Amino acid sequence: xxxxxxxxxxxxxxxxxxxxxxxxxxxxxxxxxxxxxxxxxxxxxxxxxxxxxxxxxxxxxxxxxxxxxxxxxxxxxxxxxxxxxxxxxxxxxxxxxxxxxxxxxxxxxxxxxxxxxxxxxxxxxxxxxxxxxxxxxxxxxxxxxxxxxxxxxxxxxxxxxxxxxxxxxxxxxxxxxxxxxxxxxxxxxx
Amino acid sequence: xxxxxxxxxxxxxxxxxxxxxxxxxxxxxxxxxxxxxxxxxxxxxxxxxxxxxxxxxxxxxxxxxxxxxxxxxxxxxxxxxxxxxxxxxxxxxxxxxxxxxxxxxxxxxxxxxxxxxxxxxxxxxxxxxxxxxxxxxxxxxxxxxxxxxxxxxxxxxxxxxxxxxxxxxxxxxxxxxxxxxxxxxxxxxxxxxxxxxxxxxxxxxxxxxxxxxxxxxxxxxxxxxxxxxxxxxxxxxxxxxxxxxxxxxxxxxxxxxxxxxxxxxxxxxxxxxxxxxxxxxxxxxxxxxxxxxxxxxxxxxxxxxxxxxxxxxxxxxx
Numbered sequence: 001x002x003x004x005x006x007x008x009x010x011x012x013x014x015x016x017x018x019x020x021x022x023x024x025x026x027x028x029x030x031x032x033x034x035x036x037x038x039x040x041x042x043x044x045x046x047x048x049x050x051x052x053x054x055x056x057x058x059x060x061x062x063x064x065x066x067x068x069x070x071x072x073x074x075x076x077x078x079x080x081x082x083x084x085x086x087x088x089x090x091x092x093x094x095x096x097x098x099x100x101x102x103x104x105x106x107x108x109x110x111x112x113x114x115x116x117x118x119x120x121x122x123x124x125x126x127x128x129x130x131x132x133x134x135x136x137x138x139x140x141x142x143x144x145x146x147x148x149x150x151x152x153x154x155x156x157x158x159x160x161x162x163x164x165x166x167x168x169x170x171x172x173x174x175x176x177x178x179x180x181x182x183x184x185x186x187x188x189x190x
Numbered sequence: 191x192x193x194x195x196x197x198x199x200x201x202x203x204x205x206x207x208x209x210x211x212x213x214x215x216x217x218x219x220x221x222x223x224x225x226x227x228x229x230x231x232x233x234x235x236x237x238x239x240x241x242x243x244x245x246x247x248x249x250x251x252x253x254x255x256x257x258x259x260x261x262x263x264x265x266x267x268x269x270x271x272x273x274x275x276x277x278x279x280x281x282x283x284x285x286x287x288x289x290x291x292x293x294x295x296x297x298x299x300x301x302x303x304x305x306x307x308x309x310x311x312x313x314x315x316x317x318x319x320x321x322x323x324x325x326x327x328x329x330x331x332x333x334x335x336x337x338x339x340x341x342x343x344x345x346x347x348x349x350x351x352x353x354x355x356x357x358x359x360x361x362x363x364x365x366x367x368x369x370x371x372x373x374x375x376x377x378x379x380x381x382x383x384x385x386x387x388x389x390x391x392x393x394x395x396x397x398x399x400x401x402x403x404x405x406x407x408x409x410x411x412x413x414x415x416x417x418x419x420x421x422x423x424x425x426x427x428x429x430x431x432x433x434x435x436x437x438x439x440x441x442x443x444x445x446x447x448x449x450x451x452x453x454x455x456x457x458x459x460x461x462x463x464x465x466x467x468x469x470x471x472x473x474x475x476x477x478x479x480x481x482x483x484x485x486x487x488x489x490x491x492x493x494x495x496x497x498x499x500x501x502x503x504x505x506x507x508x
Contacts, residue, residue, distance in 0.1 A: 031282070038279060126272055133280035136418055141282070 021157040028145040032166050035138035036084065039169055042134050043078060043091060046127040050075045050094075053120050057101060060111035064104050071097040084138075084167040091131065092171040098124065135169050142166045203401070204344045210397050211351035218355065218390055222362050225383035230365070238354045245350040246304070253302045253346075253447070258439050259290040259312040267291070269505040270318070274311060277331045281338050281416045287311050296435040297321065300447040301333040301342050309337045318502030320433060325426035326501045328413050332423065332449055335412030341405045345446055348401060352394040363387040402446035402472050410479055411486060420487030424480045429495055431476040446472035 054068050074090070074097040081087035102121075105111050112118075146165045149158040215238060223231030245252065254261075264271045271289055278286040287301070288310035297317040303309030311333045321329065336342055366384060410427070414420035430450045437452045445451055451473040473479075484490060502508040 035282065038282070042279075129272070129276050130279055133276040136280045136416070137282045140415065 017153070018157050018161075021154045022161055025145075025148055025154065025158060025161070025163045028141070028148045029163065029166075031141040032138070032145045035134070035141040036169075038134040039084075039087075039131065039138050042127055042131045043087060046091075046094070046124070046131065047075050047079055049120060049123055049127065050098075053098075053101070053124070056114070056117050056120060057105055057111060060108045060114070061104060067097075067101050067104050071101050073097075084142075084169040085171075088169045088171045095128070139168050139170070142168050201340065204340070204347060207344065207348055207397060207401060208351070211348070211355070211394065214355055214390060214393055214397075215351075215358070217386065218358050218362065221383040221386045222358070222365075224379050226362070226365055234358050234361070238358055241357070242350055242354050245353065246346070249346045249350065250303055250308065250310075253444060254290065254310075254312070256439070256441055256444050257292055257300065257312055257447070258294070259292045259310075262289065262291050264289070267507060269501070270313070270507060273323070273327055273501075274330055274334070277327060277334050277416060281331065281334045281412075283334060283338055287334065287337055289313065291315060292437070292439075294437045294439070295319070296437040296452070297430055297433050297450075298437055298452060299329050299333055299449045300444075301336045302346065302447060303337065303342050304346055305343070306337050306340070309342055311337075314437060315502070315508050316433075316435065316437075319500050319508050320429065321426065321500055321502075322496075322498035323501045323504070324419075324422045324498075325429060328417060328419070328422040328426040329430075329449055331413035331416040332409045332426075335409045335416060336405070339405070339408060339412060341409065345398075345402060345405070348398040349444070349446075352391070352398050355394040356391040359387040359390040398446065399472055403474050406473050406479065407482055410483055414483060414487060420483045421489055421491070424483040424487070424489075424491050425495060427476055427480050427483075428491060431480075432495070450476070 050071060054071055057064070058068060071094075074094040078087065078090040078094050081090040105117070148154055149163050149165050215235070219231045219235045222234050253259075267289060274289055275286045283306060285307045287303070287306075290310050290312045292298075292312050292314040294314040295316040296314060297320045299311065299313045299317055301309060301311050311330060313330075317326065317329065363384065366380060366387070410423055413423045417423070427450075437448075451471065480491060
């Protein structure tokens with residue numbers, strides 16, 4: 001009789017553990033999804049600015065075909081990217097291409113002084129800042145989720161329930177990944 | 191703790207604080223009933239409820255009025271608006287808080303609003319005039335993390351309750367002191383009631399202050415995490431501490447909202463002898479806050495602050 005009770009107790013505890021672990025991981029995964037949606041919005045906004053930018057530059061600099069093609073190709077690449085890793089690579093590629101476009105623009109004083117070019121440039125800078133802000137949040141959520149998936153005891157439920165580690169939004173050789181979480185450390189001090 | 195866990199623990203804490211305040215209110219109403227009259231006790235509670243609800247509903251504009259924060263069109267302060275947007279994105283807020291400007295030469299900032307979607311960040315012109323971009327961003331991140339952690343919600347509730355309690359205690363005290371005829375009960379009860387009326391506001395203050403000190407450390411840490419740059423927050427705090435000016439419309443009722451306490455400095459100079467007074471400080475000492483950041487980030491702040499053009503001057507905002 002005693003054994004039966006112990007058995008029931010163990011089963012209940014195990015069930016509780018699975019439920020708690022599952023809820024925790026779902027919560028962390030939702031944060032990652034929200035974080036990714038934030039990046040996606042800004043990447044889309046950046047991609048949307050490109051056609052306009054190319055048209056504006058083309059109006060002054062008609063003979064720079066190769067640069068236009070390169071920027072357009074980089075944009076398509078970004079829109080086609082399916083995973084955070086490839087999107088980050090494509091985003092880097094677009095940055096390089098846009099850099100080249102701006103270098104070309106240097107040679108055309110009228111273009112550089114034009115109202116629409118200046119405002120496009122401003123919008124692009126703003127979008128880039130927002131991408132890097134969204135990336136900080138996203139990478140922090142990925143960090144928390146991955147830690148959740150990898151650490152004991154949750155790793156016992158993570159694999160069977162289908163929680164897989166997520167990819168950081170970072171190009172190769174990127175060193176700006178989040179440092180340790182400060183929040184918990186300082187909270188203890190307080 | 192993950193962010194969601196922090197928010198939940200803050201909600202729990204809010205519940206406990208509200209419970210503490212309700213308990214305090216009940217004790218006050220009990221004292222009024224014992225020392226004066228049952229009808230007065232009911233009246234006091236009813237009045238407290240109405241006043242409390244009104245103050246909560248109107249808190250956003252009440253606080254804006256108390257701090258003299260002006261609404262401003264986003265286009266008029268576009269660069270500042272963008273910084274707030276970026277910080278909010280990095281914090282994972284769904285809606286970017288509004289920006290309001292306080293015409294004051296002392297550098298300071300605060301956040302207010304019951305819900306994150308309806309919050310705003312108040313920034314003094316002095317802050318724009320003294321802070322370079324990196325440090326301004328840190329201050330904004332500090333405020334945004336107050337909003338994200340639901341500190342603004344918690345502190346608004348605490349402010350309203352503290353106000354109600356101070357009011358009832360004051361009225362009760364006067365009723366006993368001057369309303370000779372309505373007095374009831376023995377001498378002992380009267381003495382206890384008077385003591386209660388005197389001490390209740392301090393108890394409320396203590397509840398409120400102990401809360402806000404802890405929240406400051408959390409918001410500093412949150413800002414460091416949002417920007418991935420704990421040094422920026424520490425530098426900003428150092429610059430705030432070095433600036434001797436305090437804001438004009440500093441009031442005890444809103445002191446706990448600001449990033450740097452507008453009243454503690456004055457208080458600690460006035461009552462420096464009593465170590466006890468630090469219990470009533472709304473903010474931990476700046477040195478303690480900087481040290482916490484230094485420890486978490488593993489760096490030492492340089493002796494001299496880096497010179498740099500302030501954000502306000504750079505972007506022509508002031």
